[in-house]
Amino acid sequence: MSQRRVLSGGITQESHSFNPILTRRDRFTIVSGQHAVESNRGTNSIFGGVVDSAKEADVELIVPTLFRAESGGPVEDKVFSEVCDAMLHAAKRGDFDAVVLPLHGGMLTETLSDPEGVLFERLREVVGKDVPITAAFDLHAYVKESTLRPLDFLAGYLTNPHEDQAATAKRAFHAAIAMLDGRLDPVLAATFLPMLTLGNDTTLDGPLVDIHEYARTAIDSGQAYDVSIFNAQQFLDVPHLGQVVLAYGNGDLEEPRKVANEVMHMLWDNRDLLIGKYPDLGKELKGIDDSNRTIILGDQGDRVAAGGPGDSTYILNYLLDSRIDAETYFPIFDPTAVAECERVGVGGEITLTFGGNYSTHSPKITAEGVVINLGQAAPVVYDGPCDAGTKTSIERFAIFRMNNISVLLTNQPYAFIDPDYFRAVGLPPEKAKIIVTRSGYHYALNFASTGRCVTVDTPGMTSYFVNQFTWNKARPFYPIDNIGYAPRQFSRRRH
Ligand SMILES: [Zn+2]
Known part of the structure; x- marks a missing residue:
């Protein structure tokens, strides 16, 4: 078998809807090609995890471009277009087996509320349904159906403060390889709830410790192949902002569906405890x-x-x-x-x-x-x-x-x-x-x-005093609005 190749790169930033300073091209660190690979090797960054997994699996990486910026106001449309064009241009060559993207997932542009979903969808149109597309996101990503529909697998960080960036990318990378090997048939059970965590969303103590422990046990017992719990970035004025839980099965939907529902229930039951207070x-x-x-x-x-x-x-x-x-x-x-x-x-x-x-x-x-x-x-x-x-x-x-x-x-x-x-x-x-x-x-x-x-x-x-903002699209959500427990559900099979 000839050496496998994986297309990677993209654009990563976390946006704040109410920050009026647009994130322009000069805020991004931009790398590409072999330089991108070598300068990230061995780092605990999300792309570093892709690089190291590729090396371990003897896979060659193709990196048309990788734009990374710190968080800020929404990204200029033309910056996102530039990245999309570079990624699609490379995708059209078709000389690779899978796509693995290390992104944030909480980015906005001037006009797009789901730019990551747009990038996935456009890549999917080019590569067709058989080429695996996977991604790794920050735990604070804003994940929605449009993000998930074109994606075969998505992994989110399991830690806040974040220390598993590279490990998360490895989950996304390994899933792509497992699909190529015919070992994984990812079936997604997703659940969404318009509820924010506000200030006590560390995974070092408090309710999230037990919730992640439950998810880990579900994976260890074979109930799910992988579970991600997204505590969305709180400052995004976008439709359906809130908690998102993903549980993937390997060919099976029923057990992961139970896991996703149970995790969401635990988040809801602990909603008051997930609101924190900070010292004076x-x-x-x-x-x-x-x-x-x-x-x-x-x-x-x-x-x-x-x-x-x-x-x-x-x-x-x-x-x-x-x-x-x-x-x-x-x-x-x-x-x-x-x-x-x-x-x-x-x-x-x-x-x-x-x-x-x-x-x-x-x-x-x-x-x-x-x-x-x-x-x-x-x-x-x-x-x-x-x-x-x-x-x-x-x-x-x-x-x-x-x-x-x-x-x-x-x-x-x-x-x-x-x-x-x-x-x-x-x-x-x-x-x-x-x-x-x-x-x-x-x-x-x-x-x-x-x-x-x-x-x-x-x-x-x-x-975390979110009442200070004039919300146009995200409401109603807990804790500003008196919502009941009515999570939305979504599922997806690869074929
Ligand atoms: Zn984060």
């Missing part, structure tokens, strides 16, 4: 001046990791108002302030106004300080474990120093989920007493050895 910023910072431990704060209300703008001043205003005197690293998105620092250069003393252009819960800051560093294309390699080994860069930055605070101004929003973002700009994490990140879960994995990680209750576009 002031309480967490008490005594920080005298402490010799670093605290890493997740800015719950402005998580770029969940699509927030990354320019909230709330925590910095709190530090200034309460006169906390501790070495602090505070990152903030403000391209105009970066340009102003570039204009005066390193060593320049200026009065700078920054932040609060999109996050309006807390006023802009105007302060005197000195520019201590400037740079561009600063390379970042994630320590992990979340996305370990992932390579990216900070496009342009300036460090504006005011008293003990290094304000890290960037011309693009970043979630700062990994300590290497700070090293990359000359701010050693171990030298800070307070480090602020724009993440709620994932940073806590990667900063675990730096200090104590606490996600604090702050206002903003990614606060």
Whole structure:
């Protein structure tokens, strides 16, 4: 048998409907071909899992293009079209056995609410029904019938904070190979419920531990081939936003249907417990001046990791108002302030106004300080474990120093989920007493050895106070609306 080939690549981003900043091409890290393969080998990224599985199975990968960006506002239509065109152009050559796509699943474009489904459907039209198409998604994906109809198999992360990116891609890859070998006839039982988890959706403790344990037991006992539980990204104003459970059987629908229904029932029964509360910023910072431990704060209300703008001043205003005197690293998105620092250069003393252009819960800051560093294309390699080994860069930055605070101004929003973002700009994490990140879960994995990680209750576009938004398409959903338990169901056979 000649060596098998798999088509992979695509576009991955998580969108926030209420973030007005469109995600343009310059926010994406773009790789293709052999460079894409080599630069992701051995990483705990979703594409890294595809690369390593291919190597293990002696499969050659074809990667026309792979666009990856951090979360943010919806993606420009023309960026999505560019990726689709590249993938379809390669698909039309037909010189491969299967398609395995490492995506997020929670992306929107200016006009599309299910771009991933559109990509799958267009690929399906080209490759026909016999070529397996599988995909791996983030646990926060927005999965719907249109996503599932063209797909033979979909796997979602089982962890939040996410640490099984590569393992999830391996499930998708192995399913494609098993179909080619005739060992797998995937039959999908899907169930959907318009209910949001809001703040207590970690898989480290709480209700999701037991729910995932139930799913794992169902797989171990042969009731299902694979189970994914999607706790949808909460800031998508799209029809039928909510929880989605997928259970795949191997030729059988009845048992996976029972599993999917039971998992959804467990989510519903625990709905009140899946709404969390976050600690108070002031309480967490008490005594920080005298402490010799670093605290890493997740800015719950402005998580770029969940699509927030990354320019909230709330925590910095709190530090200034309460006169906390501790070495602090505070990152903030403000391209105009970066340009102003570039204009005066390193060593320049200026009065700078920054932040609060999109996050309006807390006023802009105007302060005197000195520019201590400037740079561009600063390379970042994630320590992990979340996305370990992932390579990216900070496009342009300036460090504006005011008293003990290094304000890290960037011309693009970043979630700062990994300590290497700070090293990359000359701010050693171990030298800070307070480090602020724009993440709620994932940073806590990667900063675990730096200090104590606490996600604090702050206002903003990614606060779980979802009543702050004017929803047009997603409602009714729990907990805003008084809905009953009436899940929708969907099933799919391959042939
Ligand atoms: Zn996620």
